[in-house]
Amino acid sequence: MITAEMTETETTQTEGRDIIRLPFGLLGFEHVKQFVLLANPAEAPFMWFQMLDDAKQAFLVAPPSSLVSDYQPDISDDEAGFLELADPADAFLLNIVTLRGNGQATVNLKGPVVINRRTLIGKQVILNNAAQYSLHHPLTAW
């Protein structure tokens, strides 16, 4: 009996998803330049900023407006220029959340990932006004 060997085409996890490019990576991960953003409605507003080349590694992120009010991130003209943000509305911000266990988590408000929603190019930007924000802003569990 001859059995035909069937090979399944592996579906990439990134099918149909946009790749976000970070030319400078993230601080401490400068070599990781491509990510995908995974959004599960059940987890909203949180999303996973996952490494394209290693699907097991991801950062928990959320838009700052969903976590805090009155966030006024001051992004330098050089950074805005690099990202080609002619219009502030082009900027899509994601802040990195750290899970601390026991239902605790904190969010980094000093260094958001700023993405140009047209080009999908992003950068982790240290704010000009980073001193007035916390690196470990606590998020309260419900």
Added chain:
Amino acid sequence: MLILSRKPGESIVIDGRIVVTIVRLEGEMVKVGIEAAREVPVHRQEVYEEIQRNNKEALTENRPQIPRFLAKRSAPAQLKPALR
């Protein structure tokens, strides 16, 4: 570490393309100017390092379960008042 002595107004060139200038002394503070292509990231070391450290702490393996968080309450989480 290469250690050089400079007077205010004098500069150092790094890699032929980054210029660091001692602008002036203000008591115990030294005002430093940096000229570089805008693609070159320049940061205060301590902020850079703490964000780098936080990124490493934040990285997860295999997307763990997220505890149930409320994004915004009716009385939203207020940040400490901005320094004006």
